[in-house]
Amino acid sequence: MTDRSAGNNSPQFENLLARLRAFLARRHEFDLMTPREVDEIAHELNLSTSDLRTLARGRGSPELLSKRLKHAGLSAEALATSHSDVLRDLRRVCGLCQEKKRCTTDLARDKRASPARYCPNELTLTALSRGARGARPGAGIDADQAAVSEIVVSMTSSHPGKAST
Structure with missing residues (x-):
């Protein structure tokens, strides 16, 4: 026994x-x-x-989002400063996502290519990542930063009265 x-x-x-x-x-x-x-x-x-x-x-959502942010070259701390409304929405979407098991499996395998097929945050993460790369010293505003700005504007305008200044 x-x-x-x-x-x-x-x-x-x-x-x-x-x-x-x-x-x-x-x-x-x-x-x-x-x-x-x-x-x-x-x-x-x-x-x-x-x-x-x-x-x-x-x-599991905070851990999953933290790992997704890391894979995109982003940090929650930086987003909290620069795009707090976007970070709040990323957290909400991740928390409501029905693909946590698949996401956990992908992150455990260090897969980065497949999230676009199922992750509702992937387009936002990609735009933020491109914007962060373009925002390095000496870089001008480019199309990627404009895409991030569009996302921020659309998110803040969809929540009237809730936008931070």
């Missing part, structure tokens, strides 16, 4: 247990809110209530 408790000290088990505890804590906190509180938070974040609930239940 094997000792089943021996595997409970593994780093994988501890990681899984920590993730489960965090999930249950988030879920419990969210479940304690009144419907009005949930609606107010959703409104403040410019989300539907159902999107907010989906994002609250979601898992």
